[in-house]
Amino acid sequence: MRPLEGVLVLEFAQFMAGPSAGLKLADLGARVIKIERPGSGEAGRGIALKNLFLDGSSLVFHTANRNKDSYAANLKDPEDLERVKKLIAQADVMTHNFRPGVMEKIGLDYKTVEAINPKMIYATVTGYGTEGPWAKKPGQDLLVQSMSGFANLSGDKDDDPVPVGAALSDIITGTHLAHGILASLLRREKTNKGALVEVSLLESTLDFQFEVITTYLNDGNQKPVRAKQGNAHAYLGAPYGVYKTKDSYISLAMGSLLTLGEVLKCDALAVYTDSDSWFTDRDEIMDILRSFLIDKTTVEWLAILEPAGIWCSDVYDYKKLLNHEAYKVLQMDQRLQLLSGEEVHTTRCPIRVNDERLFASKPAPRVGQHTEGIIKEFNL
């Protein structure tokens, strides 16, 4: 039995943040029903990476919405809305990411829903919270990475700001949404009361930077400075970073520079006896290491460093990693069959319960695929 079996989630959320939370809840055993507008469905169906589509929806949509049902409803149609309200009366959780004001207009704001179902966990994602001058600004991943200070942390000193090339703000926010929902479900076991759970992309992306923001707040607001080359963390001293070798790259994490110098037989490092200098002279030290590490291949360096307990690693791309034994042994991927006969080859939930991997039992749904069944099942 999966831990969330018996929990019913209605997902009005679109794109990535909300649906990524719904996906985790589904993989952990909840039943997740997407409430989608008839015809086109949720907007995320149209957003594709590399123009890849399967069965009329983007591959990205199939990735984030596996293991869910779909119920088609036009929330502006009174009959449809009435049925949705009946479904709400029987659900445990609902999520949405409409901009502030939209659910009030539809008539499914928290107050109204609470009156229908006082035990409902009502969870929302916004871009920037519900008050203040940014409340109605579009909450989009890249924009929030850019506004939150985060784009200044990756890449090298002279680079332009470097955002992370994945939906980082969305995904982080989705994890927080799931945290709030699950904690509220737990509280409900004791109090029998529902909850309003709110997260925003901006707050979540700031929380993600909590270590470095705490440092900034207490070091006299010094701006983060990225290393000149091979930067991996603006706030960590040498050797932390990525270095080119004779044939590819090697990453070095934190550790004593003096020990590293001895293990590598890189005598030039021996003068940095004061560990403060590993941070203050970071660029100079990394230059020394860079010109030293270029002389041997990555495999040769790893053979020297790993047995000495130095924290280091190769740098892989997908081709190398996904064909590696260490990846295969995880059984991280799964294949799901679509109604069209096409197959989605994707990853699974990263959480294991009682040593079991959590695979999905079904692919993402077509728009309204389960409408009729749900009308009967829930007597709508």
Add this chain to the structure above:
Amino acid sequence: MKPLEDILIIDLSQFLSAPSATLRLADLGARVIKVERPETGDICRQLYVSNVILNGESSVFRAINRNKESFQADLKNEIDKQRVLKLVQKADVLIHNFRPGVIERLGFDYDTIKKINPSIVYGDISGYGSEGPWKAKPGQDLLVQSLSGLTWLNGVDGSGPTPVGLAVVDILSGAHLVQGILAALLKKARTGEGSKVSVSMLESILDFQFESITTFYHDGGAPTVRPKSNSAHAYLGAPYGVYKTQNGYLALAMGAIPFLGELLGCKELTNYPEPASWFIERDAIKKALADHLATDTTEKWLSILEPADIWCANIMDWDTLFTQDGFKVLNMIQKVTMRDGFEYETTRCPIKIDGEYLTSSLGSPMLGEHTDLILKELIEG
């Protein structure tokens, strides 16, 4: 009432991955007791970032471990071990992030713990799982990023691998652990049954890349190619990226290229009416956009783009962000106080419940600060 009130968590973990999980659980209302070895405690106490030391210990430790109690114990010492086992008997959750094999030697593995507390939720984080050729490798953030393919998603074509400049793997694996633990606590509340919840750093950062890995599986295993310039995503077409302006930077997300061209007065963009070309020809489109946007200020471009509902933003640093009303209204910064009166500022939990922020004024504990109290209250009593 905070949602996790009455939940007792015994935390044997250190560094960031699992401790970031117990910080979240503490902010949600749980009582977290950090079990720390004598003298050094959590290694993170000494792991300096930017040489910033707050009240004698690293600013990072202070950020991660506020709102927790510290119980000093040497798990290799029999008396101390028995004390911790007594705590575990009373606990709802036990968390550790030792490398595979170590916890068995210490006698705190799930099979042993389950015997003394069958309903416990047992959470662990490893680097690479407990099987396979990498199981004994150090599970450190940058190393896992490097092995996971993540470093090829950021930056531009031709630059080297570009890691995320933050402990993204630690934080995500901590967040996944919290999800698993909360789900298991719900099951425990409903059925009385305990569970073991396991997360590895590698699996967590692969899950984070689920979009691009799924794409890789479906595009015939084509290598990840980052844009030549103005990159923000290796798998998205133009205009998605960051552009230099006369006085700063501008981020542009999705938008129809010809429409953008009309708005901005950039004729060249009207040559790309086909949406498919926005991906295929993204290097040329981005070059044209970058040349054009460099000719005026960020404010000027925003004043054209925002009213037209184009997704765009000014790139800010913290100095700028923290003076904005849109930031101030969030009350994202809180002050916390240690037992000796030392105060420092940090961020708060990002989740709001029933309209209330989950804040706490408790700073991080001194090593062993609560040992005597916990001995009396939970062990000898």
